Amino acid sequence: MNAMTPGGFSARFAGLRDHLPGGRTPWVAALRGAAAEHFAATGLPHRKLEAWRYTDLSPIAQAQFTEALTLAAEHPVLPPMRAPHRAVFVDGRFAAGLSTLPAWCRTLAGDLNAAEGWLGALARDLPVVSLNTMLFEDGLMLDLPAGTDGGALELLSLASHTGRAIAFHPRHLIRLSEGASLTLIETSLGPDGASYLHNPVFEIQVASGATLSHVRIQREGRAGFQLATVLAAVEGGGTYDNFTLNAGARLVRNEIHTALLGPKAACHMNGAQLAGDGQHADTTTYLDHAAPDCASRQTYKTVLAGKSRGVFQGKILVRQVAQRTDGYQMNQALLLSEDAEIDAKPQLEIYADDVKCSHGATVGALDEAQLFYLRARGIPAETARAMLVQAFLTEAIEGVTHPLAQAALAEATEGWWEREAA
């Protein structure tokens, strides 16, 4: 069998289709059936596709992942809770006993019929999204009422050590009504020795004047895979901010599609990728300016050590109607070893004529003059390098203002270089 054929996952679906949540509910079954058909036709994306030139998913196709059979028997060790509310998913399934949900949060499996017309509304014909639609079991269903300040909510995804190669495909639906605001801090964790696939899809709707700050901290185990797709739609005057830290996993693809649909919608997409020996980190963004007077800002920083590979692809589409668009994209990479490789592909596609759009990219090593300056002041070489790596990340991280998110990010990035250099 060709490595990229859909065989494994499609066969799982054929066997499970009636047993998955909503398996006998017509609208869900129809949605899953259509996704399965699409996935059967495409399979996992392969490197001949332009959007996947730099990221090879054949290790995922070869792994023959199966579903987690039962909830993990042993309770995982949870990181300390930072926000007043937390939703915990273990192997893609909601762990009620570990969670405290606010009134405006439910779970998808718990109330699937409430998701009709919502689930799949933003989905596109992306194979990875179809794979999720076909096999999702659960997810967060967050519906923040108009004018509500939701404060901060933690979303925690844990992979348990089952001894089998498992895959889970959580589907998270997030809707902020007019003028609502929320900081969502999402952390994904997994044991280092386990091979697993975490394939989350987020469908995010931000209504007029609403603000969602979405902080994603990816710390999957070093043998794990994450394929994450964020699909966000922002109405006029709304703001969607996404910050993604990729620090774990053997391979991660962080794909973000944001559409600015009404005047004066705004979007900040920032991120940092830290990859060490044997890791592959890919951030791919699509920004669709579909209304006038919208602003978008993107700053991505990638730090690569050992034999690692980083990818940044960023496309900005400015439609004809999107006059007075203000778009900015910057991606920078710091290579700490000769074996590291970065591929960067910025893309602007502009159909409006009154537009301010710029992008830039830099790739470099640590600055020897800066390193010597620090060492000449008595700072040991490894500490000096760590300081300069942290300084490089600062510009991307300083946009994250919520103190809980800052604390979570600091914890995830501090000491990274010391660990990689060890």
Next chain:
Amino acid sequence: MLRIEGLTAEIDGKQILKGINLEVPTGEVHAIMGPNGSGKSTLSYVLSGREGYEITGGSATFNGVDILAMEPEERAAAGLFLAFQYPVELPGVGNANFLRTALNSIRKAKGEPEVDAMAFLKMARAKLKTLQMSDDMLKRNVNVGFSGGEKKRNEVLQMALLEPSLAILDETDSGLDIDALKIVSEGVNAMRGPNFSALVITHYQRLLDYITPDRVHVLMGGRIVKSGGPELALELEAEGYAKVAA
């Protein structure tokens, strides 16, 4: 005491230092003057351990220890300080964090207890005051957006906090107006004492009006060609390098 004997060094195969002999006894301030290209900055970089310079002969010892075999951070821990001619900008590194990390690295290397954030802030503020610098300096990124004068004052602030026993000041006067020159000089003079020595490298005599050296050495073509008392600096200023060295 700093003792340099027959020091030769090259960069990219080009010999710059052609046999330097120099002694700076503890407690003394010596000036090195010389025209552009004479090897002044190379000498300061070789002594502080910058990469890229090949030492082809001779020796440099500080209190009897061979400093040329040490890493730059080990030299700093041993009490050596280089005030850079062109202080380096460090975007993303806060000045307070930088200064405290440097101070504690040196203290740790010497087996002394580290200074906590509160105690450090108190120390730093006192030094800032004597250098007529604003507390804001601590919050800014290291040298980023600093004027020429601010950068040089920041060098002197670092020196004041790290309390080296031997300071090499590489063209610290360049780019300074007269007020900044006075403040920087006062900062250096405040360090003078029986346990502090300095090597003041300068192109012009001007700085030596404020920092009076015990000895003046003329560096030309990679060698010390003449040494004398403070009056030698005035002689150089009046008559030029070529004539004095002839």
